[in-house]
Amino acid sequence: MLWNLTLALFYVLLARDRVTAIHCKNVAKYAAAIGNVLGLSPEEIKEVYIASLLHDVGKIGLPDRLLKTTRKYTRWEKQMVQQHVVIGRNLLASLGFSKAIVDGVYYHHERYDGMGYIKGLIGDQIPLFGRIIAIADTFDALTSKRPYRDPLPVHQAIGILKDSNGQFDPELLKCFLQSVELLRIDVR
Numbered sequence: 110m111l112w113n114l115t116l117a118l119f120y121v122l123l124a125r126d127r128v129t130a131i132h133c134k135n136v137a138k139y140a141a142a143i144g145n146v147l148g149l150s151p152e153e154i155k156e157v158y159i160a161s162l163l164h165d166v167g168k169i170g171l172p173d174r175l176l177k178t179t180r181k182y183t184r185w186e187k188q189m190v191q192q193h194v195v196i197g198r199n200l201l202a203s204l205g206f207s208k209a210i211v212d213g214v215y216y217h218h219e220r221y222d223g224m225g226y227i228k229g230l231i232g233d234q235i236p237l238f239g240r241i242i243a244i245a246d247t248f249d250a251l252t253s254k255r256p257y258r259d260p261l262p263v264h265q266a267i268g269i270l271k272d273s274n275g276q277f278d279p280e281l282l283k284c285f286l287q288s289v290e291l292l293r294i295d296v297r
Contacts, residue, residue, distance in 0.1 A: 111159070111206070112159075115159050118163055118166050119133070119162055121166075122168070122169055125169045126168060126176050129168055129176070131253075132165065132249055132250070133162050133163065133164060133165050133166075134162065135245075135249040136161045136162075136164060136246050136249050137158045137159075137162040137245075138292070139244075139248060139249060139285070139292070140157050140161035140238075140241050140242055140244075140245040141154050141157060141158040141161070143157075143241050143244065143284045143288050144158075144241060145288065145291070146285075146287045146288045146291065147241075147284045153209075156209050156210055156238070157213065157238050159206070160211075160212075160213030160214055160238045160242060161213070161238075161241075161242050161245060161246075163201065163210070163214060164197070164217050164242050164246065165193060166197045166200060166201070166214070167192070167194055167214070168196075168197075169196075170196040171190060171192075171196075177256070179256040179257055180257070181257075191227065194216075194226075195227065197214040198211055198214055201214055209236070209237075209238055210238070212238060212239060213239050213241070214242075215239070216228070216230065216235050216240075217239050217242035217243050218243070219239055219240075220243070220275075221235065221240065221243075221275055221276060225243075225276075235278075240277070240281050244277050244278075244281055244282060244285045245285070247270065247277075248266055248267075248270060248285070251265075251266035251270075252266045263289075267286070267289065270282060270285070271286075
């Protein structure tokens with residue numbers, strides 16, 4: 110039942126914003142790989158995969174002009190876009206998804222150094238799935254084409270993650286770097 114609901118929501122996102130849906134699919138692959146290296150149980154890996162696949166589902170509640178803009182957001186627009194984590198959390202919680210999945214969606218823009226949003230949590234205050242998704246999300250954002258820039262080469266994106274100065278959980282970042290080898294991502 111949960112998987113059918115997950116797929117239904119993913120297909121709604123795909124119909125609404127194909128670029129975001131493809132991004133979510135990539136993030137789910139990377140997050141599951143991090144979970145595997147970390148030693149999560151099969152059930153936990155499934156849950157982090159679902160949370161990652163739906164981490165941006167709240168964007169279905171945002172207007173097209175925000176999703177498809179090629180310019181930098183105004184302060185007001187940025188605040189609007191940041192609400193996608195609230196929309197996603199409320200949607201998934203109302204449908205009965207687990208707390209771990211809901212928290213992963215809600216907290217994936219928190220930063221380990223406390224400079225993220227929506228609550229400004231720091232370190233291990235951020236739920237595990239939020240910390241995992243943050244790394245996978247950033248890596249895919251860096252290596253994917255965006256309306257405002259071309260994708261970065263994988264080795265350059267990895268360098269940015271390594272030089273992130275406290276943005277990510279250092280232990281999970283190590284797991285991600287190990288997972289790059291498992292996924293056979295070409296780092297040249």
